[in-house]
Amino acid sequence: MNVKPDFSKGHNLAETAPAFLSVWNMEAYYGESYIVQNISFNVHEGEILALLGRNGAGKTSTLRSIARMDNPQVTKGEIWLDHQPLHKMKSYEAAQAGIGLVPEDRSIIPGLTVEENLQLAQIAPPVGWSLDRLYDLFPRLGERRKQEGVTLSGGEQQMLAIARALARDIKVLLLDEPYEGLAPVIVDEIEKTLRIIKEQGITTILVEQNAVRALELADRSVILDTGSVVFDGSAKEVLSNAELRAEYLAI
Amino acid sequence: MGILEVKNVNKRFGGLKALSEVNLSIAENSVHAIIGPNGAGKSTLLNVLVGKLIPDTGSVLFDGQSVLGRTPYEINQMGISRVFQTPEIFGDLSVMENMMIACFAKRDGAFTMQAIGSMMKERDIVEKAEQMLDSMNLADKRGMHSASMSRGDKRRLEIAMCLAQEPRLLLLDEPTAGMARADTNNTIDLLKKIKQDRDITIAIIEHDMHVVFSLAERITVLAQGTPLVEDTPENIKGHPKVREAYLGETQVAA
């Protein structure tokens, strides 16, 4: 197992952070319930990190905390992205700093067409891929550009959500179960896309139930259980460690 | 003659033909999977079956009776229950209350006026609700505010609610999406068990081929609003067109 990241150098993570994105001693609550329980991990620039764990382990909550959403509320800890203190930001500031989240429920905005959903992502700087380029990647969205986003089929919505994240110039892509509800062929497509994204130098955190698939793609993996990190190491290590797989991933 | 007979159903959304000339027959007491690419019209077809959408043309017979023109709750009372693609539960209520509502609906029908009846007297309802929660591994969450459960739990609750209604036809729209592997397996087992214990027909939409091939007795592949093929799982697995349009290269083992 990998050595836990060393934070002993003190508070000034801006200078000392060993990684591109650092989460340090983060705690978060939904109202009174303590969900994210003192989590620390690092992500290096350009890598894909698979964040795994059972239902309710706190994966979504961790991603939402990093994206600085109102819920859950982070009460303690620090989050640094490329020397910027995310933990001091609101969600829109974090987004401008380079965080892009694809939420698990996709959060397509009702009342807006496919195209408007994408345009919306390009209002605030920094802007990423052009609409044309996105439609090239997802031709299906190009065909449906005038349709109201929420009437898309489940899989189409997933494509839209990913496209929307790419429409912004992001440094870190947070993907919450991107394969869910997608036809196997499309999953292959998306996986290819993720590799393309990786080639562009974008860092990715991938949450996925299909652990094997995720681990095959990922460089490293963090496993959560009831709100705490139980493993932090290379993806291969998980694949080869049957005990770990059985206990936390049921595979 | 199947328990569900869909004949020549068409549905358009503006210029888009979401369903065209769909014919489908589901045999009683079978597990029938509907698969197909994203946007093929699978959920739309379910919407037609439960009365959420009215088809432009065609007919839908459940047990010989037409479901068209009936409201969703009437269709449900006929014996069709549905699990949605994104969980629909009573978020403001506790898990137990969610279950009890489903049990009441089963016992008392679409409307009864028990305005001052006491819930404490409804032993049978309470017992049944608890039993269902147990079977779905939700017992320890019975008092929980259901909106604040994780999504996998919400989905399990919704399945439990539908099962509590003891439907003759259960429609599942991607029931295991987002579920951890272990729970997916549990769900498969549960569905199998229910299938054994009582007469029930299950129609399932799923992109997880593991689930599909573990459960389905017959599979219909839908593409661009039309059934491409209908066959046994074995034949579907090997069908070249299906592999090309849907399964892709990697996904066979699962």
Added chain:
Amino acid sequence: MDAIILQILNGLDKGSAYALIALGLTLIFGTLGVVNFAHGALFMIGAFCAVTLSKLFNLSFETLDPTKKDFLGNPLKVKTPYVQEWFGPDVGAWLIDWSVPLAILFSIPIMVAIGFVMERGLIKHFYKRPHADQILVTFGLAIVLQEIIKSNFGANPVPTPAPEVFRGSFDFGVLLGFDPNVIIYPYWRMVYFAFAAVIIGGVFAFLQFTTFGMVVRAGMADRATVGLLGINIDKRFTIMFGLAAAVAGLAGVMYAPINSPNYHMGMDFLVLSFVVVVVGGMGSLPGAVAAGFLLGILESFASMNEVKSVIPGIDQIIIYLVAIVILLARPRGLMGRKGVMED
């Protein structure tokens, strides 16, 4: 015929008042989803901006005129407005005469500021609260604002005339080939109509030709996600509120010469404006405007003797009757968007 044309004019005029108020309300209520019972109060404050400016221009110093007596038999105090003293009698008189149009300029910063303060200080905390809580808090605010105006200006209406040149009426009939004096219409009401058209056009243009409207709509549907896309939605909501307050205020300023402002005029218009917005359909600006004009015109026709003699009391209830019919015929009013305030 002339009677009908007159009533159409009346309807358009009433309609423009309704449409303007409903426009401002729908920005907050239909777009931001906040049930704002204080909107009428904003309208009222707008009208009192006109009153205040005219009072300011009329601020006077007193000199004693021993030839006349006041009501207690003491020498009469004669008042001369400062503006007349400072700028000469002509300019001073002109300022006083033109105080209502000038109040437009005066009111915009005030109303925008009120809108900002209201949103930042109060409404902000209520976006996620149930509508009922919004009702209670904005209703409380409306009462407070109303009472503040009452304690400063009294309960009685305060006459606030239009400039002299707009006081007469215009012979409209002659234009259409009628005899003189058959269809005449007050100048100021025509000004109001034109003003409403400009404001409505301006707001539409702002929301249509910029992405602002889309962003706010999106923000209302799903604040969190819009934030994820790097957009500071709070700021835009605040601007939207300021805009709505300004629209309400301007509607009030211009309304002052039509009917003397009083402290409860906001409440008088409140229910009506909600009805207009809902009949127009939640979330639809064109709907609100269309419903405003529709109800204005129908109300005018319902008050015709020919109609009243057939159905007594129809003018009392026409607005509500039409509202019921429209809402039953069309689930979301004239042009409502799906899912806005339907739960």
Added chain:
Amino acid sequence: FTNEPTGGTVTLGFNVPQSGPYADEGADELRAFELAVEHLNGEGGGGMMNTFSSKALKGNGIMGKKVQYVTGDTQTKSDAARASAKSMIEKDGAIMISGGSSSGVAVAVQGLCQEAGVIFMAGLTHSNDTTGKDKKANGFRHFFNAYMSAAALAPVLEKLYGTDRQAYHLTADYTWGWTQQESIQAATEAMGWKTVNNVLTPLAQTDFSSYIAPVINSGADVLVLNHYGGNMVNSLTNAVQFGLREKQVNGKNFEIVVPLYSELMAKGAGQNIKGIVGSQNWDWKLEDDGTKAFVKAFGEKYGFPPSQAAQTCYAQTLLYADAVERAGSFNPCAVGEALAGYEFDGLGNGPTLYRADDHQCFKDVLVVRGAENPQDEFHLVEIVEVTPVEQVTYDPEHPMFAGGNLGECNPGA
């Protein structure tokens, strides 16, 4: 009897509109009540007590008991007014209730006082019904009524505008509006005017344009606005906007008449009131001694002259106190008896009679007109004529007043 004062004090209840459109009127009434209490208790200059023909009041309270008062808000709603009056009677032990600024409230509270067994001295209420079909033995009205307005106005209108006129009525669609319209129509038709139309307008109306517009081509040359308060201010403003005041019809100047006037309405209507004729119960510019004394006392205390509502409430308070003194008892029945058929002078408007048959006051009525060039904000209206009391007196069984029953006085439990 109910609420017999026991200690050294007696409590009166002043129930006035403090919220809603008539709040200013209510505030003025309250000022007058406070002034009256001051005078009754021997503070201040004594005001009209000095000019009042009865000398029973000594400035030592009422029957030696110091006068206290409680106030409440009628909200100009009959329900709220009754609730407020009840609290005065049940909780504070008020033995007399006075005030109010509309007929609906007056009738409702009068009915309540009758049931509860206290005296009601009506404030501003102008409907014929208050002392007509809704009259009560325990209730007394000092204000004039719609019939009297019409009777006073008709001769003046004849003099000013001639007998050949076509009148168009706009009427507030509720009881007071109807009685007002009925009265003025009868009086003007009696002198030869024709009634072209009578249009009922909703109470909640704020913009009257769609009711005014049809007047233009109706052939009418007089517009009668049977409106009060905000309705009147708006309908008059709208009528002037439509150029009715400058209009010529049938070769005559178009005229607007507002049967019931008040200073506050004149103020609200601003310049639109110029030259418009109407009637008033009282005006501070009257020259009699009572008026002068009252205006002086009020003006010195508050800095502006009193309104007719204020004068009514002040007079009502003194009248009640005086009746108690004369009766030698607070018993409502004794007080009622002392008031019924009582003739007095010195409270403004000259000699006055509280008629026993219906408890309506009879005195001179003023016809007034909006001043063309007011010297200050207190001179917005000028007195055109003081119509003598004989001309406005009517038979108690007059059809517009018939149907009621004074009933027995009720002293309460």
Added chain:
Amino acid sequence: MLGLNRKDTAILLVVAALAIFAPIILNLFPARSELAFFNAGYPDLMQRFVIFGIFAIGFNILFGLTGYLSFGHAAFLGVGSYAAVWMFKLLNYNVVPAILLSIVVAGLFSVVIGWISLRRSGIYFSILTLAFAEMSYRLAYSVLTPLTNGETGLQVYTDDPQVLMQAGGHIVPHLFGLEMRAREVIDVGPWQFVFPVGYYLCAILMLVSFYISIRIFRSPFGLMLRAIKSNQTRMTYTGLNPKPYTLAAFVISGMYAGLAGGLLASMDPLAGAERMQWTASGEVVIMTILGGAGTLIGPILGAGTIKYLENVFSKMNEGLLHKWFAFLPDWVESPVIWVVSKFTGEGWHLMLGGLFMLVIIALPGGLVEGGQRIMRLFGRKPKAETRTSTEPAE
């Protein structure tokens, strides 16, 4: 007890005790003291407390459980009152037929209005109910005057038929001879307590209404109503038809309103049209929210608070303030009075508006939440009252 669990029984008993001893509790201050001003224990106000309590309890069944916000409930109160007064006019002053008819008539009215309005939801529903109520109000004020006596309000005249009236019969509302306005006055030292008959009739009916409301909250029916509020889609796909449930809730709350209206008329036989105005509908909405929508006891608290302010603060005039603050030196007294007078007497609306804002900002759950916080301060942890838990008994 009575088919209620322990907690609900406790709530019911507390409310019952408060209602029974209200004449004492509300007259906390000796009758002749300065503070007697703040007493609320006189018949009319006590009756209003419980009557508007009934109104708000009923409203809460609809709004608190289903989330359907009716803005026209005052119409049912109004027709209830009219129905009751008409019974007085036609039969005699016995309150029993009056109250029964007022419930029935309001029930019929609400069936019609509810049946139409419930075709829409959300704000569209609110506006439909508002439209019906405003139409009723406006017609009652003008065109329907023969039926309603318009502006003045419907009242009983001596020449009314009153067919059941015997010579020398009661000429005020009574319950089989027991006059509503009869009262027992008891002096205890400097205190004075009034025990009015009418109040106790209202209080008993309020307790019955409250009991029924608890039962509804805890019944399967109540569960269904909360399900409607939570997710109508799930409801229909669970085979339940939301419409009859909401309609039943609507009619029940309409009948509560009718009962309140009938009682108002029975305590004071006059029915004014303003009872149906939108402001009156708004008032019950505000009572419910102020107290705590969806809680059992909240509506009663809200109704009491608003009626208390309306009747007590509006009576606080400057004369009184001068008396109270006379102990202050003049230069302090004047500014203090100036400030206080803005919130009392003719400024009492300012107090009301300010209170609404304050309560809802500081206590999102209304007064009930305030009560819970106080309880927590005292160390006891009461379970969140009734808002969610309908756990069946173990």
